[in-house]
Amino acid sequence: MKQQYDKHRYDVVVIGSGPAGMAAAVSAADSGVSVCLAEREERMGGILKQCIHDGFGLIRFKEKLTGPEYAWRYEQMVRKRDIDFMGLTFLTGIEKRENDFKIAFVNPERGVFEIEAGSLVMAMGCRERSGRQIFLHGERPAGIFTAGQAQDFINLKGFMPGRRCVILGSGDIGLIMSRRLTLEGAEVLGVYEIGSAPSGLTRNIVQCLEDYNIPLHLETTVTEVHGKERVEGVTVCRVDENKKPIMETALFLACDSLILSVGLIPENDILAPLDVDIDSVTKGPSVNQRQETSVPGMFSCGNALHVSDLVDYVSESGHVAGKMAAARVLKREADSGQMVIKKAGILQYAVPQNISFPVNGQVPVFFRPSEASDHAEFIFRQGERVIHKKKLSWLKPSEMHRLELDLSKVRQDGPAVTFELKPEAVNE
Amino acid sequence: MNKKMICIACPRGCAMTVNLEGDEPVIRGNQCSRGLDYARQEILQPLRMLTTTVKTTHPDYPRLPVRLSCDIPKDSLLECMRLINRVRVDHDCLPGDVLVSGVAGELVNLIATGDLSYDA
Known part of the structure; x- marks a missing residue:
């Protein structure tokens, strides 16, 4: 096993080294900050290690991989970078301080110990019912x-x-x-x-x-x-x-x-003492377009944020969270405001749930319908002004959708923003 | 005659119909070219990937995940499992390593998908 580290402070600490956590650690390290990746098991990979069937990575790697192969590729990316991996390390508590976090861990080498982190990425995955x-x-x-x-x-x-x-x-x-x-x-x-x-x-x-x-x-x-x-x-x-x-x-x-x-439930019990806003539908934290929770500096990704169908989306969400967690440390600037995105029609949930200003660029938005519909239209609007529309077919609650939306078109002083999923009758 | 099938090439799972009346099958409902390949093959002879595990002599990791180097006929999966279950690994390996050449017919190899290291 790799040696344990004795550093006491990192810019970014990532909790969990499954497909979300590994991607988060990689993107944070690529932003030039110090990164610690904490994992309760001995090895990286999370649940992928036991998912020996294939079908993983079609989007991320343009190849049909098995779970262990997908995990292996990300593990190599982690190992190539200056990322401190702490295996067999269990998170026992998080304290939010004014500008950073104090995190309590336990592992066989260091016993009970604490680490300080500028930002935190929560990538604990989910549990089975x-x-x-x-x-x-x-x-x-x-x-x-x-x-x-x-x-x-x-x-x-x-x-x-x-x-x-x-x-x-x-x-x-x-x-x-x-x-x-x-x-x-x-x-x-x-x-x-x-x-x-x-x-x-x-x-x-x-x-x-x-x-x-x-x-x-x-x-x-x-x-x-x-x-x-x-x-x-x-x-x-x-x-x-x-x-x-x-x-x-x-x-x-x-x-x-x-x-x-x-069924699967995002694992966020450890967040309870911090009063993080939890979405009652996803059972994960409510986040803004940077995947930052209601606690500034704490980011969420992967199945801990909302349960995904595809590992590729899990890693994508980890990538965003890691990058944004690093950006938070490099440029500590308070948001100028926040807006809750309203849901309408047959939208079961959408992530992100909020927009923080200033906003720039395209962001991936993930959503599920609340009921099956042969045809529907996804409408992104502010007040009555439609910013983006997209027609979709064969929607089912069991299948998640992803759209890239330009949230910078939202005016901070404007009316409420809505994501609507409107079922359509189509004459065949 | 119209045959309905669900494409299994990717998680999207397109619902396709295949018309077999003409010389060439007419395939509808696919959203990409992989659907055409899948439907044509499915009519000719259904092929599937087989992934499983093999025994190891490692004290901490008793199983090593494996796959085949290519898809094989669907009706030969169980026979192939019987052959793979005889394999035992006692050496280091990395994902992609060929564990057995010609495990199910000459052209099909057994490939490791996980890594195994005997170093302490």
């Missing part, structure tokens, strides 16, 4: 795993979590794991999704389920887990339009494991 969070109560037999746990067991540790599996939820990791379990010789009885549409990407329904004849049951959920020491089976039930189980449809399935793929 667990059985408790979807009200899966009762006995706690062995054999209930989140999809990411099952992925860790199979791909990194070489253990099979079960031989006869039921998958609850149709998130991408659950679909990927359905295929992975099948290839490793397990029997996947089916994927059960309470909603009326799958929550993962359509391509994963095709290449992970249809290719292996794994059935997908929509509007169906698990209502009971059987077994005391080990899972012996589950009861599955169709649900009505209010997502209430229809008891007459209950069916017992004998299985030895239940794999949960029921």
